[in-house]
Amino acid sequence: MKNRDSWKPSKYVYRKGKLRASRDRSEVGAGSRLAADLVAGLYGTYVPQYARGKLVDLGCGKVPLFEAYGGQVTENTCVDWPFSRHQNRYSDVVCDLNRPLPFPDGAFDTIILSDVLEHIPEPEKLWQEMHRIASVRGKLIMNVPFYYPLHEQPHDYYRYSEHALRRFARQAGFTVLVLKPVGGSLEIMVDMLAKHLQFIPLIGRPLCLALQHSAYAFIRTRVGSRLSERTAQSLPFGYFLVAEKE
Secondary structure, three states: OOOHHHOOOOOEEEEOOEEEEOOOOOOOOHHHHHHHHHHHHHHHHHHHHHOOOEEEEEOOOOOOOHHHHOOOOOEEEEEEOOOOOOOOOOOOEEOOOOOOOOOOOOOEEEEEEEOOHHHOOOHHHHHHHHHHHEEEEEEEEEEEEOOOOOOOOOOOOOOOOHHHHHHHHHHHOEEEEEEEEOOOHHHHHHHHHHHHHOOOOOOHHHHHHHHHHHHHHHHOOHHHHHHHHHHHOOOOOEEEEEEEEO
């Protein structure tokens, strides 16, 4: 990773030993904190289990997951778009992810693809390329939004269901090891309401943060987790996937 010595946490940070969303509003907007907390929790759980060897972080941005995987891998290569809004400060390679990736076959044991697939207009090509550059039994760790606003427009093309992700993985030659919805209807409603509340003068931001904090606490209870799991089957907030090259 370029400029490794100057890297600092951005979107995700460790708090009390757990990966959470940053409380810095310049990194995570007030209305997006719940969504980022949920995604962070899944990466914090599964990256230590599956990230190994040589890792490539595709669409790396500010490399927000470096602290999660840095101690698990032997080296990490950061790749970002030429039109990235993050100035490619940590990118080893700058290339268009819609085109063939500039790496040899089987080059990486772990691939990270965080909040990227929805920005790829021809996703089959990227799936094929990820399979090509993955080593035998190499792992792909990724997440995508589902019920979420358009972002980084105009480069926001798709939302993927569980069935689409399984199909893409299978056709590319990956076996799905983990596929989890990132929350259900409660998380969706809280996220939508928070994104509107934050713009109310004076009281909006405190209400927005309090709502998300309460929702996060509730879904960690037995009743809340059941509600989240049941509704996530038909109203998923997003998805988290770990797959292995066959």
